[in-house]
Amino acid sequence: MLEGLLIGLSTAFSVTNLAMVIGGCLIGTFIGMLPGLGPMSIIAIMIPVAITIGDPSAALILLAGVYYGAIFGGSTSSILLNAPGVAGTVATSFDGYPMARAGKAGKALTVAAIASFAGGTLGAVLLMVFAPMLSSVALLFHSAEYFALMVVGLSAIAAFAGTGNVAKAVLMTLLGLILATVGEGALFNMPRFTMGIMDLQSGLSFITLAMAMFALPEALFLVLNPARSVQGSGGGSKIDNLRISGAEMRSIAPVIGRQSVQGFFIGVLPGAGATIASFLGYAVERNIATKDEQAEFGKGSIKGLAAPETANNAACTGSFVPLLTLGIPGSGTTAILLGALIALNVTPGPRLMVDNPQIFWAVIISMYIGNLILLILNLPLIPYIARILAVPRTYLIPFILFFTLMGSYIGQNNATELLILVGLGVCATVLRFADYPLAPLLIGFILGSMLEDNFARSMQLYDGIGFIFERPMTLGLLVIAVLLVLVPSYRARRARARQAGVADGD
């Protein structure tokens, strides 16, 4: 591990990579603050930039910075405007906004920044400890196990459908799998489902699809939904007195400790990301608080603010565990990160630590640096940064459109990509109106070709599907996959009976 740390340190502290961390955190904070653009859209827009960089370590550092920067920045608008920038910071507004209304906006922002910093940093420590353990099994993985792993990844989608829309999520996954079959697969030297269109021969481009699913619909949504594009009212509220007292610090310290660990492990679970972690963190801390403190929850409790803020950042770090060690995305955001890495010829999975240790370690080190930068960015500068909230939402639209269209054209230099982008983008917008989740589609698309390739290879190697029974690890993983589908749908049924529900995945 020491050797890995040294590699990571030397990679992360290169000038380029430091610039990537700082740039990623800044972009993430600014855009995460703006209500309407979630981390998924931001990262989708950033992918072409990252791929142009070419170096996978730098690209992942940038995208990871944008991700946790957005979670960090999202809290600002939750506290000041009661309008969460990202789903993962909805719970932050429960106590953050009442604090701001009571004139304690500065204090709320400080608590959020400290909690986020602690959650992110402790999460990175846990990531450093747990990820290598999973990687030690790398050489045991054959195509059969990779196939089973993809099945696990796909079955985790059932858990995405938090609101109980399992059927819709499964339908979108299948659509993603279908889209993945277009073009020449790795196993056939003839094109499939291209309808004679030459531009489809190498299949749909992941960048185009990601943009069409997450970036373009955002812009169209802002246009179609004028209520959301009115000028933000924030920035005006006065932010002063950023100090918190020693007694307050002591009261939130245990909350931060507990929620870092809990949030991290929730993040590790496929399908449960920062959003679920923040709600659960809030609920748990409320339940274990003393009676007096409990009464304060929802009215401006600093414990109630620290809990979701710690948990969402720790979960965001935790979601890198399945991504980096198994190559399966636990959320829509990590699915986009996975796609970006594949586009850079790096396949995350058990062999990542063996083949590209510098990527793994550099990302972890960059997380420490990034959290520090975010703390600096958020503590003294936040009153100034918060002024961005006064920018009318309508100004965002041309930017999103520009980066989306340019992004899918650059690199391919193929104008047909633009037509495909707009076509898919319109379809995605319609699907969003009908309340279909789009993340499962992208996950299905990304995992689809790997699923097919590994399945076909195993079939060939074992002359049939005997490998499922001949290889115990494959069988074990497939059993886990079945459980992943059955348990959440059982829970969802029970939860629906109790009228409980959580917001969308992040």
Add this chain to the structure above:
Amino acid sequence: MTTFTMGRRALMAAAAATLCLATSALADGHQVVEKIHFLIPGGAGGGWDGTARGTGEALTKSGIVGSASYENMSGGGGGKAIGYMIENADSLGDTLMVNSTPIVIRSLTGVFPHNFRDLTLVSGTIGDYAALVVAKDSPIQSMDDLIAAFDADPSGTAIGGGSVPGGMDHLVAAMVMEAAGKDALAVKYIPYDAGGKAMAALLSGEIKALSTGFSEAVALADAGEVRILGVTADERVDAYADAPTMKEQGIDTNFVNWRGFFAAPGLPAETLAAYQAAIAKMYDTPEWEEVRARNGWVNIHNSGSDFQTFLENQEQAIGDLMKKLGFL
């Protein structure tokens, strides 16, 4: 203080280098072609992209060509660019398209509606041999061992590669086994979509041997990960002289994955001759040697009718093999 001295020294070196470059360009001074536009049938960063940009760099820096521009046109695995060259032939007199062995293979399977005869052949410029490799600690030490293992258990001796079945790596594996007197159809070829994944499979024992490009094999052998069983060159290659050829192990076969340049159909004879002269001249320049060495390319120069003969022979050999394997 140290950084300052370093900076100044670097600056001086750079200035000196610029001066040398300028004088050499001036001294050579005999430009052959004014301008070349390179059409690259794939995205930025691929093998075709590197070949076109490297060639352009050597040609312009050495002063043989006045200026070079580049255009990436991906789509259809390269088919879109070929169609574009043919449809817009009249206006593409200054354009050279880079291509390689797949144009032969994919034209044979009909994935491309056109083939190399529909274009003007300029020159084959560089190439890479193919090789079969095994993991460093594999009990298989030579081609004889591999063939013995294959005879004992054909189904358990899977050979992997980074191309689709019927693609280059598969054809090389089949070609070698056939030249060794075995049934090419019985070779269990497992495709991986990237070289790295195939390598992982070799290390985990999923496949027994890997069919790959020679320069890739040399990089892996230098890293201490693999042993090269045989290379498809006629004689041992200087870049890694420890690697035995297939021929010296009694397997009479050779294979080159070439890369070269094509022009639009109906290119005037004198323009074609100028392009060919420019490329022929490029091989003697230090600028080319620098680009070539940096990329580990092997000079394999076939111009004009030689290029035609070479491509026809390759098409014949690959076509026969693909028929045997049931891909045609």
